[in-house]
Amino acid sequence: MIDPSVSGPRPNRARWIAFGVAILVVALVLVLGSRPAAKSTGVATPLGGKEAPTFMGTTLDGGAFDLATLRGRYVVVNFFATWCTPCREEHPELRKFAERHGRADGPRIVAVAYDENDIGATRAFFAREGGGWPVVISNGDRIAVDYGVRGLPETFMVNPNGKVVAHTRGQVTADQLDKFMSTAS
Amino acid sequence: MKRRAMKSLVWVFMTTVLVGALLIGSWPERSRPSTAAERIERISTQLRCPTCQGLSVADSDSPLSRSSREEIARQVSEGRSDVEIRSFFVERYGPDALSTPSGNGFRALAYGLPLAGALVLLLVLALATRRRRYSRAAAAPTAADRTLVLRALTNRANGP
Numbered sequence: 001m002i003d004p005s006v007s008g009p010r011p012n013r014a015r016w017i018a019f020g021v022a023i024l025v026v027a028l029v030l031v032l033g034s035r036p037a038a039k040s041t042g043v044a045t046p047l048g049g050k051e052a053p054t055f056m057g058t059t060l061d062g063g064a065f066d067l068a069t070l071r072g073r074y075v076v077v078n079f080f081a082t083w084c085t086p087c088r089e090e091h092p093e094l095r096k097f098a099e100r101h102g103r104a105d106g107p108r109i110v111a112v113a114y115d116e117n118d119i120g121a122t123r124a125f126f127a128r129e130g131g132g133w134p135v136v137i138s139n140g141d142r143i144a145v146d147y148g149v150r151g152l153p154e155t156f157m158v159n160p161n162g163k164v165v166a167h168t169r170g171q172v173t174a175d176q177l178d179k180f181m182s183t184a185s
Numbered sequence: 186m187k188r189r190a191m192k193s194l195v196w197v198f199m200t201t202v203l204v205g206a207l208l209i210g211s212w213p214e215r216s217r218p219s220t221a222a223e224r225i226e227r228i229s230t231q232l233r234c235p236t237c238q239g240l241s242v243a244d245s246d247s248p249l250s251r252s253s254r255e256e257i258a259r260q261v262s263e264g265r266s267d268v269e270i271r272s273f274f275v276e277r278y279g280p281d282a283l284s285t286p287s288g289n290g291f292r293a294l295a296y297g298l299p300l301a302g303a304l305v306l307l308l309v310l311a312l313a314t315r316r317r318r319y320s321r322a323a324a325a326p327t328a329a330d331r332t333l334v335l336r337a338l339t340n341r342a343n344g345p
Contacts, residue, residue, distance in 0.1 A: 046279045115248040141252035142259075148277030149249070150235045 045148060045156070045167040052077070052158040053146040057112075057136035060123055065110065065134050067158075074107035074181055075158040078172075079144055081116045082125045084152040090171040095131050097174035107181065109133040114140045114152060159184050221261050228257050228270055233284045241284050 047053075052075075056066045067075065078094060080087035094109055101107050110133060113122055119137055126135060136143070147156060150169065157166040157180045166180035219227065229243035234250045242253045253274070260270045274282040286295040326334070 046276055050276075141248065142256060144249065145252045145256045146277065148235075148279075150278075 045164065047148060047156070047164040048167065050164060052156065052162055052164045053143070054162075055112075055136070055139065055143045055146065057140070057143070058138040060119070060126060060135040060137055063134070065136050067110070068162075070108055070110070070158075071162055072160050073105060074160060074184075076107060076109045076177060077147070077156040077158060078109060078111045079114045079140075079147070079149050079152055079154045080111055081114055081152055082118070082121045083116075086171050087153040088125070088129075090153050091125075091129050091131065093171070093173045094133075095129075097177050098131065098133060100174060100178070107177075111135045112140050112143050113137045114144045114149065116140065157181065157184070221258075224261050224267065225254065225258050228261075228267055229254055231271060231284055232257075232274055232282055235278055235282070 052067070054067050056064065059065050067077075076094070076097070078090075080090070082088065094111075097107075098109055109131075111131075113119075113135060116122055116137070122135060122137065147154075153171060155168045155172045155177075156164050157177065159165045165184035168176065226243060230241045232242040232253065234240045234242050234245035234247055235253070236247045236249050237245050240250075242250045242257075256273075257270055260273065265273075271283065280286070286293075
């Protein structure tokens with residue numbers, strides 16, 4: 001025979017445990033669900049809002065480049081390699097952006113060749129596809145680590161104060177770059 | 186009484202062994218200062234390869250991992266501390282740059298949850314042991330029980 005005084009409280013306790021577990025699950029879903037989802041473009045970077053790492057290097061035409069000399073205007077820092085197909089596909093968009101902003105005080109593009117062993121290929125690519133912006137061919141690997149680059153192509157927009165205001169992973173378009181500038185200013 | 190004392194002694198011994206093993210295991214090996222190569226190796230294993238899954242910068246041969254190792258070597262030669270070098274990578278790649286989660290914010294759960302789980306398990310074990318001890322004590326026959334059983338057996342032996 002079952003003694004009700006012994007079996008009585010058990011379902012009650014089980015109910016409380018189930019209730020507690022349910023609250024925990026709901027809390028976990030809320031915490032995880034409220035985290036911002038990763039976007040395909042305009043990805044947040046830990047460098048966002050911070051000073052852009054300054055860099056110097058030798059350009060494709062043998063000249064010297066120093067990012068600090070471009071302070072006072074928007075700068076698009078584009079990491080690329082000629083062996084990277086999305087980088088090659090992105091190139092016309094960068095050219096379009098450069099053509100749109102040809103004025104003297106307009107934004108500038110600087111390309112950083114990353115993991116590029118064949119400088120001849122880079123030179124041939126720019127001669128064929130156009131693009132009159134400086135292409136840094138030395139220290140590319142170090143500059144990439146300094147910017148927290150994870151893959152190619154990757155683009156950072158630096159504002160006139162030298163701060164990183166936008167970042168994209170993957171191909172960027174001229175319209176996106178314009179949008180970044182208008183949002184940042 | 187002697188048995189209970191023995192039992193307590195076993196528990197004390199087991200706890201001492203457990204705590205001692207944990208302390209020895211977590212004690213940093215710092216009998217001598219690390220060489221630059223050892224530091225580069227150690228920091229490289231503490232950082233995740235930015236482009237691969239489940240590999241550290243030390244294990245991966247991707248271009249970015251190679252560049253990261255060069256950067257670590259450069260900063261070690263410049264006299265930066267391990268913490269400063271790790272912070273350099275966290276500032277650029279975010280907290281995910283570290284192969285072990287940081288103890289702050291949401292990531293602290295990685296440490297807190299197993300600890301909380303272990304505590305809950307200990308509590309459940311303690312409660313279960315206690316309940317078992319009580320039920321065993323309750324089940325032990327009293328003097329009155331013994332008398333009753335003895336009487337019943339005697340009656341049965343004597344027959345109706």
